[in-house]
Amino acid sequence: MTRCRLCGSATLASVVDLGATPPCESFLAAEQLDLAEPAYPLHLRVCTDCWLAQIPPLIKPEETFTEYAYFSSFSTSWVEHARTYVADAVERTGLGPDAFVVEVASNDGYLLKHVVDRGIRCLGVEPSVNVGAAARDAGVPTLTAFLSPETGAEVRAEHGPAALVVANNVYAHIPDVVGFTQGLRALVADDGWVSIEVQHLLTLIEENQYDTIYHEHFQYYTVASAIRALASGGLALVDVELLPTHGGSIRLWARPAEAAGEPSQRVADVLAREKAAGLQELSGYTEFSARVAKVRRDLLKFLVEAAESGRTVVGYGAPGKGNTLLNHCGIRPDLLAYTVDRNPYKHGRYTPGTRIPILPPEQIAADKPDYVLVLPWNLRDELIEQLAFVHDWGGRLVFPIPELSIVEGASSKEVTA
Structure with missing residues (x-):
């Protein structure tokens, strides 16, 4: 991308480069798992003339x-x-x-x-x-x-x-x-x-x-x-x-x-x-990239330590934003066994890039995992209420953004990692 799509300026400054990822809503059917999957650069820049932040228009709507x-x-x-x-x-x-x-x-x-x-x-x-x-x-x-x-x-x-x-x-x-x-x-x-x-x-x-x-x-x-x-x-x-x-x-x-x-x-x-x-x-904009890197390190550290201690972690939700997070962090089923979603359209499919299976929400209560990583963190209050049953077996909710935090017990006490 060489020019701003709003004002036409050529003065675009890098904000954060998230590497290359597949389109975030391109969920995979089982028969697609052995096929090639396209990935596109995800690099946010800002125009220093009109200050519109933007990524390259590599994918057509x-x-x-x-x-x-x-x-x-x-x-x-x-x-x-x-x-x-x-x-x-x-x-x-x-x-x-x-x-x-x-x-x-x-x-x-x-x-x-x-x-x-x-x-x-x-x-x-x-x-x-x-x-x-x-x-x-x-x-x-x-x-x-x-x-x-x-x-x-x-x-x-x-x-x-x-x-x-x-x-x-x-x-x-x-x-x-x-x-x-x-x-x-x-x-x-x-x-x-x-x-x-x-x-x-x-x-x-x-x-x-x-x-x-x-x-x-x-x-x-x-x-x-x-x-x-x-x-x-x-x-x-x-x-x-x-x-x-x-x-x-x-x-x-x-x-x-x-x-x-x-x-x-x-x-x-x-x-x-x-x-x-x-x-x-x-x-x-200059410090944003470093703070993004810390979110990645903290989440990976938590998932690796949970796996090494034999604790199970599953996801809740399969939103587009979750796929940016999963791909940037390089999270695979060895660290996140599966995620669930209320949308039946996604059941039986897999997250783009990371190939994590998407199951119905009832799977969480059936498996009673130690941790549930909440990917649609923007619905935090709604989901803390909806997922209160996770605490019945001692499970805990994990929110990765703005910083890693763990909701402890039915009282919703929060511990920042």
């Missing part, structure tokens, strides 16, 4: 999202997050019964079903055939397509302009950030709203969340770089919310530039935090 393994509805807390969001958005934007709402990357309809329940006309734009079909089965109107300026214009021509366009956890997933933003502008009414949720680079850096760097995520935003990205499509940021989701996200409220007005004080406050953290200069 069509390769990942046509058949997709992630179904949002399998996370209880994520469904509740969507319900709360819809209620708040209706109040903020004054959506009435005649409004039209579009969600881009609407997955299995986990969010728009709350819009449907309110009797508000809506449409999901979802590129993955399998999850889009699940949304339609659930009663959520869904178009199977990638968003582009042309797609946005076609939807607008057929359905009218949208009072609200939602783009949650997709703004990082598209290599053509300018074209995608232009697509958002094509969808939204001239006096409408665009709402975007995306992981905050500030917390990614501060909390060592390097496993959220994977090939599906082409860029990583601060509010400052998001303002530049939105402007490329004729949108202006008017407000921002800091969210705990995915370890720390930002919810960006934008409007067409001609209707935006002055941004809120919260925008200024978050920009000041980012500047204080050094994220508009190289000093904010």
Whole structure:
């Protein structure tokens, strides 16, 4: 990668190099285990002109999202997050019964079903055939397509302009950030709203969340770089919310530039935090690689010592972020016997690169392992509650990020390794 995909600058500085890994959602069937598996460099760099952090666009979205393994509805807390969001958005934007709402990357309809329940006309734009079909089965109107300026214009021509366009956890997933933003502008009414949720680079850096760097995520935003990205499509940021989701996200409220007005004080406050953290200069990025290396060493030390002492360790969850962690650390079934996941799509498959089997969640209670390594650490509170039964036989939960910690006993006492 030689130029920034947002501003075209050639001044890109290395942040962290995680080596080469397979695409994080390319789970393997048993018959694929003896076949070659492609791996691609995973090297995060930051543009020193617009400060957009990014990885090379080595994989086309069509390769990942046509058949997709992630179904949002399998996370209880994520469904509740969507319900709360819809209620708040209706109040903020004054959506009435005649409004039209579009969600881009609407997955299995986990969010728009709350819009449907309110009797508000809506449409999901979802590129993955399998999850889009699940949304339609659930009663959520869904178009199977990638968003582009042309797609946005076609939807607008057929359905009218949208009072609200939602783009949650997709703004990082598209290599053509300018074209995608232009697509958002094509969808939204001239006096409408665009709402975007995306992981905050500030917390990614501060909390060592390097496993959220994977090939599906082409860029990583601060509010400052998001303002530049939105402007490329004729949108202006008017407000921002800091969210705990995915370890720390930002919810960006934008409007067409001609209707935006002055941004809120919260925008200024978050920009000041980012500047204080050094994220508009190289000093904010220089120590990250060393802290990533420590996460790897600490986790490997724990797993090796557990194996040598005869203690069993299994995983919980098979998220994309978990595959970045497993591949970067070089973890194989000798250190992690298997992992489990609530998504039946993944059962009987294997993690990309590391070839760890994925089983149904009931396997944990059947085997009673000594430790359960929780890979979707961003659902920490939800999973500590769901996995409380592990303590019944003296088992313990292990969280690898932001630093290795072990949850001891039913009291959830935490010990930092």
